Amino acid sequence: MAADLAPDGKSVGAITTVDYHNAWCGLTDPEYRRKKNRVGDVLLRRLNEVLPGASDAVVHQELATPHTIERFTHNPLGTAYGFAPTPNQTLGAREIEPSVDGLHFASAWSSPGGGFTGAILSGAKTARSLTSDVGTFS
Ligand SMILES: Cc1cc2nc3c(=O)[nH]c(=O)nc-3n(C[C@H](O)[C@H](O)[C@H](O)COP(=O)(O)OP(=O)(O)OC[C@H]3O[C@@H](n4cnc5c(N)ncnc54)[C@H](O)[C@@H]3O)c2cc1C
Incomplete structure (x- = not known):
């Protein structure tokens, strides 16, 4: 069964990277949103370097930070994998x-x-x- 996250003919993609909770602390709401947009643009630019033209196919984008993960999962500092997976x-x-x-x-x-x-x-x-x-x- 399809997850139906995207309409017919479209699909969902994710770019993931390592980030730090404190890189997103101390920002006002507008600063936080501006930084999210900037980081989203950088990631898309880097995607284009690997897959030229890929960003032209993007109709919607969202960026989750460690704060987003903390907000939705309640995991401290936005970690998704539990205590120190060393x-x-x-x-x-x-x-x-x-x-x-x-x-x-x-x-x-x-x-x-x-x-x-x-x-x-x-x-x-x-x-x-x-x-x-x-x-x-x-
Ligand atoms: C964006 C993202 C992508 C991921 N992708 C993958 C992947 O591709 N493959 C993979 O293997 N793993 C992935 N993970 C990791 C995986 O989701 C987690 O390791 C796994 O879901 C953890 O399961 P859990 O039951 O321990 O915790 P959770 O699934 O986080 O469940 C904990 C629950 O406890 C609730 N809770 C927290 N605090 C309280 C409280 N005080 N009172 C009441 N309820 C509370 C939370 O709301 C949540 O419902 C991803 C995680 C994220 C965030």
């Missing part, structure tokens, strides 16, 4: 011991880590750890 905090290396008995975590902020896959695996792992309460999980 090599020694990734996959099996990231174990979180709850300090309260019976408390379990399932999210990108616990083990094995961020992303949709990380959140799904974390949910399955937590559910499996609760087999005595919820029955057998395969």
Whole structure:
């Protein structure tokens, strides 16, 4: 099933890059909006360098900053992937011991880590750890 994010004959594209929350702090609303427009223009110009003429096909553009992600997800500083996804905090290396008995975590902020896959695996792992309460999980 199509996501229907774009009308027939059009599609949706995303340009992503690393950014810092504090690069967007201390701005008035008009300054924030101007900066968003400027950054959007820079990204489109760079897209054109890789795919000449690509920006001519753009009919609508939006730019999300770390503040946008923080606003919609409530994640501190707009991080999308949970706490410091460094090599020694990734996959099996990231174990979180709850300090309260019976408390379990399932999210990108616990083990094995961020992303949709990380959140799904974390949910399955937590559910499996609760087999005595919820029955057998395969
Ligand atoms: C723009 C963007 C693109 C992404 N693209 C990808 C991708 O292509 N592939 C990929 O694997 N991952 C991607 N991710 C990352 C992925 O979305 C997250 O890692 C994953 O959704 C985290 O799941 P979660 O359940 O831990 O947290 P979330 O999905 O963030 O869910 C947390 C929920 O808790 C709610 N909440 C927060 N604070 C409170 C509170 N105090 N009270 C009540 N509710 C609260 C939030 O509103 C939210 O609904 C992307 C993230 C973003 C922002």
